[in-house]
Amino acid sequence: MKVHAGRFLPPIEEIALEKSPVPPQIEFCSVTKMYGTVAAVKELSLSVSRGEFLTILGPSGSGKTTALMLLAGFAAPSEGDILIAGKSVAAVPSYRRDQGIVFQSYALFPHLTVRRNLEFPLEMRGMKAAGRAAKVDRMLERVHLSELGGRMPSQLSGGQQQRVALARALIADPPILLLDEPLGALDRNLREQMQGEIKSLHKEFGKTTICVTHDQEEALTLSDRIVVMRDGRIEQIDTPEALYDRPATSFVATFLGEANILENPGFKIETDVAQPSGTVVMIRPECICIAAQTAPKGAQAGQRQSVTGMVEDMIYAGPLRKYHVRVESSVLIVREHVPSGQQIFEPGDEVQLDWLRSDIRLVPA
Numbered sequence: 001m002k003v004h005a006g007r008f009l010p011p012i013e014e015i016a017l018e019k020s021p022v023p024p025q026i027e028f029c030s031v032t033k034m035y036g037t038v039a040a041v042k043e044l045s046l047s048v049s050r051g052e053f054l055t056i057l058g059p060s061g062s063g064k065t066t067a068l069m070l071l072a073g074f075a076a077p078s079e080g081d082i083l084i085a086g087k088s089v090a091a092v093p094s095y096r097r098d099q100g101i102v103f104q105s106y107a108l109f110p111h112l113t114v115r116r117n118l119e120f121p122l123e124m125r126g127m128k129a130a131g132r133a134a135k136v137d138r139m140l141e142r143v144h145l146s147e148l149g150g151r152m153p154s155q156l157s158g159g160q161q162q163r164v165a166l167a168r169a170l171i172a173d174p175p176i177l178l179l180d181e182p183l184g185a186l187d188r189n190l191r192e193q194m195q196g197e198i199k200s201l202h203k204e205f206g207k208t209t210i211c212v213t214h215d216q217e218e219a220l221t222l223s224d225r226i227v228v229m230r231d232g233r234i235e236q237i238d239t240p241e242a243l244y245d246r247p248a249t250s251f252v253a254t255f256l257g258e259a260n261i262l263e264n265p266g267f268k269i270e271t272d273v274a275q276p277s278g279t280v281v282m283i284r285p286e287c288i289c290i291a292a293q294t295a296p297k298g299a300q301a302g303q304r305q306s307v308t309g310m311v312e313d314m315i316y317a318g319p320l321r322k323y324h325v326r327v328e329s330s331v332l333i334v335r336e337h338v339p340s341g342q343q344i345f346e347p348g349d350e351v352q353l354d355w356l357r358s359d360i361r362l363v364p365a
Ligand SMILES: Nc1ncnc2c1ncn2[C@@H]1O[C@H](COP(=O)(O)OP(=O)(O)OP(=O)(O)O)[C@@H](O)[C@H]1O
Pocket: 035, 038, 039, 040, 058, 059, 060, 061, 062, 063, 064, 065, 066, 067, 214
C-alpha cells in the first residue's frame, strides 16, 4: 500500500475489486415453491457469503428442508431463481452443483463399507483408485474413524454414522456444504460433541455452509447468521446475538430462547420510551432477579422496576432454577443460576422481582 499526501491508497487490484465486488456464494431471489396449493417456501430472498455458516431455524413444516432441496437441485422453484457464485443454476442438474450434502437421515449407502461410502463421491468425479485411497485415509483420520473403515454402516453407532456422513459430504472438497438436521438423531451429549466437530471442520475447511435445524441451541452455537423461518417465509435474519437480544417479532422472541411476552400484564411496566401501538413487552427470564420480599434495594435502583409476586412453581434444572411467579394477572418466568448457599424459593413464597428497564424490549406482536 502506498502513502500519498498522508493518506493510505489501496493498490490498483483492490480498487478494481471494490468496483466489481465478488457476488455472494449463494443467492435465493424471491423463490417460491408450490406443492399443489401449499406454498412450502414463499418469496424467499437470501444471500450467503463465501465461507459463511448460516443456519435455517424454524418449526416443523416451515420450509427448511424445501429451501435446501431447492438449492441442491432436488426440487425446482415454482417462481424465482437461485444463483451460485452469481450464476443461475436453474439449468444445472443436482449432480453438477458441486455441493456436499448431509440429509435429514444420515442416508449412508447401507451395502457399502465406510471406506466405500467415502470413496463414492471421488469415484463419481473420476478420481483414480490410488488417489482415492489416500484421500479416504486422510479423511478417516480427520474424523477419528481410521479403525472403522472396513465396517458396514449398520455396525456403527449413531455418532459414528454421523461422522461418516459429514466426511462423505466434505471429501470431494465442494465449495458448499448443506446439512439438514445433521445431528437430529443423536442424544444430547453426543450432539454437543458433534457440534464441536462441525465447528472445527468449518474452521478448518472454510466451506460455505447452510445448516437446517430446529434446535435453537445448535443454531446459536454454530452460526455466523441465523434465518428464522415461519410458514415458508423468513421472519428474521441476523447474527445469533442480535436475534436473541433484539427479536423482530414475538414469534422470534419465543422461538429463540424463552421469553416473557406481556400483553395485558395487569400492572404498569415502566419503559424508557413510549410503547408504540401493535407492540408487546418482552423480557428474558434471565433478566429478572428474584429476592425475598424484605431484600434491600440493590444497585442501580433508579434504573430498575420492582414488583411483588408469589411463587407458583419452582422447577429444578441442574445448576438453574426456573420459577413461575404470579404478578397481578401475569405469570412471569424467572431463570437464575443458583450458587450453593443461595436462598431457594418454594411455591407460596412472596417474592420481589426486579429488572433493569433497559432489558425491556418492545416487539411487534
Ligand atoms: N414433496 C412434497 N409434496 C407435498 N408437500 C410437501 C413436499 N415436501 C414438503 N411439503 C410440504 O411443504 C411444507 C414444508 O416442508 P419442509 O419439509 O420443507 O418442512 P421443514 O421445515 O423441513 O420441517 P421439519 O422440521 O419437520 O423437517 C410442509 O407443509 C410439507 O408438508
